[in-house]
Amino acid sequence: MKPRxxxxxxxxxxxxxxxxxFARLDADVEIAETPELIDAARCLILPGVGAFGEGMEGLxxxxxxxxxxxxxxxxxxxxxxxxxxxxxxxxxxxxxxHEGLGIVxxxxxxxxxxxxxxxxxxxCRIYPASDRAWQGCLLEETPVQTWTYFVHSFQCVPSDxxxxxxxxxxxxxxxxxxxxxxxxxxxxxxPEKSGTSGLAMLRTLLRSTSFS
Amino acid sequence: xxxRIIARLDIKAPNLVKxxxxxxxxxxxxxxxxxxxxxxxxxxxxxxxxxxxxxxERNSILDLVSAAxxxxxxxxxxxxxxxxxxxxxMLLRAGADKVCINTAxxxxxxxxxxxxxxxxxxxxxxxxxxxxxxxxxxxxFTDNGREHxxxxxxxxxxxxxELGAGELLLTSVDREGRRKGFDLEFIAALAGxxxxxxxxxxxxxxxxxxxxxxxxxxxxxxxxxMLHYGDATIPEIKKALAAAxxxxxx
Amino acid sequence: xxxxxxxxETKYGLPPEVRFCKTCVISNQRPNSDIEYKHTKATKKKxxxxxxxxxxxxxxxxxxxxxxxxxxxxxxQLEALCDLYRREDGAYDCLVPGSGGKDSFYAAHVLKYxxxxxxxxxxxxxxxYTDWGRRNHERWIQAGFDNFLxxxxxxxxxxxxxxxxxxxxxxxxPFMLGQKFLAPxxxxxxxxxxxxxxxxxxxxxxxxADAQSAQRDYxxxxxxxxxxxxFGGTSVAELKERYGVHPVDLVPYLPxxxxxxxxxxxEVHYLGYYLKWHPQGCYYYSVExxxxxxSPERTPGTYSKYNxxxxxxxxxxxxxxxxxxxIGRATYDAAQEIRSGEITREEGVALVKRFDGEWPARFEAxxxxxxxxxxxxxxxxxxxxxxxxxxKESFLRLADDFRSPHLWTKESGEWxxxxxxxxxxxx
Numbered sequence: 001m002k003p004r005x006x007x008x009x010x011x012x013x014x015x016x017x018x019x020x021x022f023a024r025l026d027a028d029v030e031i032a033e034t035p036e037l038i039d040a041a042r043c044l045i046l047p048g049v050g051a052f053g054e055g056m057e058g059l060x061x062x063x064x065x066x067x068x069x070x071x072x073x074x075x076x077x078x079x080x081x082x083x084x085x086x087x088x089x090x091x092x093x094x095x096x097x098h099e100g101l102g103i104v105x106x107x108x109x110x111x112x113x114x115x116x117x118x119x120x121x122x123x124c125r126i127y128p129a130s131d132r133a134w135q136g137c138l139l140e141e142t143p144v145q146t147w148t149y150f151v152h153s154f155q156c157v158p159s160d161x162x163x164x165x166x167x168x169x170x171x172x173x174x175x176x177x178x179x180x181x182x183x184x185x186x187x188x189x190x191p192e193k194s195g196t197s198g199l200a201m202l203r204t205l206l207r208s209t210s211f212s
Numbered sequence: 213x214x215x216r217i218i219a220r221l222d223i224k225a226p227n228l229v230k231x232x233x234x235x236x237x238x239x240x241x242x243x244x245x246x247x248x249x250x251x252x253x254x255x256x257x258x259x260x261x262x263x264x265x266x267x268x269e270r271n272s273i274l275d276l277v278s279a280a281x282x283x284x285x286x287x288x289x290x291x292x293x294x295x296x297x298x299x300x301x302m303l304l305r306a307g308a309d310k311v312c313i314n315t316a317x318x319x320x321x322x323x324x325x326x327x328x329x330x331x332x333x334x335x336x337x338x339x340x341x342x343x344x345x346x347x348x349x350x351x352x353f354t355d356n357g358r359e360h361x362x363x364x365x366x367x368x369x370x371x372x373x374e375l376g377a378g379e380l381l382l383t384s385v386d387r388e389g390r391r392k393g394f395d396l397e398f399i400a401a402l403a404g405x406x407x408x409x410x411x412x413x414x415x416x417x418x419x420x421x422x423x424x425x426x427x428x429x430x431x432x433x434x435x436x437x438m439l440h441y442g443d444a445t446i447p448e449i450k451k452a453l454a455a456a457x458x459x460x461x462x
Numbered sequence: 463x464x465x466x467x468x469x470x471e472t473k474y475g476l477p478p479e480v481r482f483c484k485t486c487v488i489s490n491q492r493p494n495s496d497i498e499y500k501h502t503k504a505t506k507k508k509x510x511x512x513x514x515x516x517x518x519x520x521x522x523x524x525x526x527x528x529x530x531x532x533x534x535x536x537x538x539q540l541e542a543l544c545d546l547y548r549r550e551d552g553a554y555d556c557l558v559p560g561s562g563g564k565d566s567f568y569a570a571h572v573l574k575y576x577x578x579x580x581x582x583x584x585x586x587x588x589x590x591y592t593d594w595g596r597r598n599h600e601r602w603i604q605a606g607f608d609n610f611l612x613x614x615x616x617x618x619x620x621x622x623x624x625x626x627x628x629x630x631x632x633x634x635x636p637f638m639l640g641q642k643f644l645a646p647x648x649x650x651x652x653x654x655x656x657x658x659x660x661x662x663x664x665x666x667x668x669x670x671a672d673a674q675s676a677q678r679d680y681x682x683x684x685x686x687x688x689x690x691x692x693f694g695g696t697s698v699a700e701l702k703e704r705y706g707v708h709p710v711d712l713v714p715y716l717p718x719x720x721x722x723x724x725x726x727x728x729e730v731h732y733l734g735y736y737l738k739w740h741p742q743g744c745y746y747y748s749v750e751x752x753x754x755x756x757s758p759e760r761t762p763g764t765y766s767k768y769n770x771x772x773x774x775x776x777x778x779x780x781x782x783x784x785x786x787x788x789i790g791r792a793t794y795d796a797a798q799e800i801r802s803g804e805i806t807r808e809e810g811v812a813l814v815k816r817f818d819g820e821w822p823a824r825f826e827a828x829x830x831x832x833x834x835x836x837x838x839x840x841x842x843x844x845x846x847x848x849x850x851x852x853x854k855e856s857f858l859r860l861a862d863d864f865r866s867p868h869l870w871t872k873e874s875g876e877w878x879x880x881x882x883x884x885x886x887x888x889x
Contacts, residue, residue: 016307119334
């Protein structure tokens with residue numbers, strides 16, 4: 001059965017690249033704006049570019065907050081990308097204090113900026129946060145220290161190292177590259193912008209997801 | 213952080229064009245062909261610039277942006293004729309990751325902050341087109357190097373960052389297209405002086421040129437003529453940079 | 463369009479009905495190149511011809527250049543011509559007049575480095591050099607050419623320019639006069655029988671018949687009778703009587719004697735007849751082969767930075783064509799680029815709308831000073847002018863004398879063109 005990926009459109013930009021990346025990998029792509037489509041999804045992608053407050057507002061306006069929480073609780077794969085990863089957290093301090101989806105415990109804070117530039121823009125090598133952090137998720141075939149593309153000013157800060165999946169070194173700081181709670185994974189970097197390495201991660205996701 | 217090697221494509225839809233000193237419309241081919249080649253060669257980023265958008269007060273490269281996003285899976289920055297928040301939204305939806313503004317930002321600097329607040333500072337690149345003045349400083353221009361602004365280019369660049377720009381693209385209009393080296397003094401005046409990434413553009417002809425500007429502390433270099441005319445390939449450039457001790461994504 | 467009770471007056475013998483070319487942006491008011499030293503207030507202009515299908519001769523020529531002219535055959539003719547005149551005995555074999563702009567750079571360079579000729583270049587100085595124009599002239603020489611720069615007496619040049627403006631609203635005339643005569647005169651002096659100009663004027667709409675022959679008509683630049691000669695619309699006699707101009711002052715502007723030219727068998731050819739001319743291509747060529755520098759700023763009245771950038775008087779020249787014919791610099795530049803395929807007609811129209819007729823503020827002070835005739839510098843001529851000192855205000859007032867009623871109307875105190883290309887309904 002051909003893999004079917006559902007990508008949420010909540011008015012926060014950057015659907016096109018994610019859509020095309022999955023299309024390139026031969027998956028059917030469905031764009032979802034309604035709770036029904038989220039409920040029925042087998043593999044859900046929450047992309048996102050922009051500010052946290054606006055993002056949450058976009059989800060609220062479309063009544064997608066509860067459906068997302070419900071979906072996450074069901075154990076089906078949910079991949080947050082960039083802003084989408086941050087929205088998975090409980091709250092963010094970007095341009096004021098905003099409540100998030102609360103799917104992954106922790107908050108979103110400004111990146112540490114001693115000795116480095118904000119926003120963090122560019123390629124960074126990612127590595128597992130702990131020994132088995134990448135097993136059983138889309139990173140399981142990714143070589144350690146793979147280059148991936150970041151563009152962000154804020155990072156996810158899980159409240160427990162348990163939820164930290166991948167790290168990257170930015171200057172002297174180890175920053176969050178990915179958070180994870182079971183089948184929910186938030187990638188701070190953009191796999192759809194990380195060249196062939198990024199595409200390979202998405203391929204792994206498609207292969208490991210049950211679509212029947 | 214590795215130095216970003218960026219391919220800059222000047223576009224007059226539907227063609228890739230290349231001028232000298234931002235003048236002239238010589239057609240080199242179709243943007244998709246060049247972009248794909250650079251993607252395969254390991255380019256870190258692409259910049260698409262609609263060079264006639266401000267001149268004709270129109271926007272024509274949405275289709276090209278979408279097509280690029282179909283095949284290219286590295287970041288794409290799009291500029292040229294970006295005037296309003298709606299323009300930005302449309303470009304991001306079409307597949308751009310960042311947008312680049314110049315003319316509109318100088319005419320109405322509040323746009324920078326507005327865009328940054330809605331889309332995030334990381335989406336907003338402010339391009340500064342600088343022309344060297346007899347007195348030794350630089351003046352900023354708009355409309356693809358055509359219109360005077362009487363703004364000091366360096367002062368304007370600093371102000372743009374204060375207003376919310378997430379990245380600076382520094383273009384030397386005098387140098388661009390000539391492949392005789394960057395305007396190192398201009399770049400040095402700003403690289404390392406601002407808290408946001410700085411990309412140098414205009415004048416790259418040899419790897420040595422890139423090494424020199426890299427040592428000034430820029431975060432990326434935008435290359436056009438050097439790549440489009442085949443003076444060097446991206447793997448050649450990256451290998452030489454690595455050998456010179458400059459970190460690149462290999 | 464409202465019908466007036468009587469037809470509107472047309473100046474200069476221009477066509478009463480304004481039409482725009484269907485394929486480029488030029489209008490039928492465009493005057494053809496004229497014999498300048500016969501040019502007086504009463505002169506009626508010949509204008510560019512539009513065929514039945516509404517397409518101008520310049521576009522027609524461009525079509526021929528693209529499709530029907532056999533360029534390899536033309537190039538062979540050029541090679542034969544060069545073979546005939548080439549000298550390997552240490553003497554120049556051809557003369558290339560030019561400014562060091564993109565076209566003359568290309569012409570001299572290709573004749574020397576591709577066709578093996580030994581050109582002598584000559585330059586008739588601009589009224590007022592722009593900084594980059596001066597640098598480009600120098601670069602031209604540095605690219606490998608001997609050059610003679612002829613700069614006319616500054617005071618006489620200024621006086622003639624002022625007279626040309628006063629009587630004909632044509633500041634460029636003194637330049638054009640000297641430029642046309644310098645090459646044949648220098649060719650006679652150096653016994654160089656072969657002179658190469660660049661583009662053929664037919665490329666811009668002068669009658670297509672001219673393009674059939676590469677040799678320029680003697681009538682264009684020579685005359686047998688000095689009393690039939692006018693400068694700035696003023697006869698030589700009046701120049702002497704009223705303006706204190708001594709005969710020797712006019713030497714650079716006098717046409718050479720056609721007899722001498724015929725005796726020395728001086729031939730003038732257009733390189734543009736033999737080689738397909740592409741102005742923007744010449745820009746790239748001159749940058750890549752000689753470091754030519756485009757203007758660092760957009761020229762007022764247009765979008766271009768590489769066309770005709772070495773003389774500050776140009777700024778005024780194109781503004782006067784806008785007043786007299788309704789055709790500004792952007793129209794000229796856009797028409798050329800449309801025909802070369804750089805831009806579309808639609809883009810050209812947008813450029814004309816945006817830039818045509820823009821007042822050239824950048825050199826205004828210097829230009830008004832240039833056109834002024836102060837007593838100290840011009841003790842005789844000063845008294846012959848009602849307003850010897852030129853200001854922007856007096857210049858604009860003067861302009862009104864040259865606005866043809868069939869082109870201009872005044873609306874709420876502002877001059878407006880009656881017919882503009884961006885308001886034309888498709889027909």
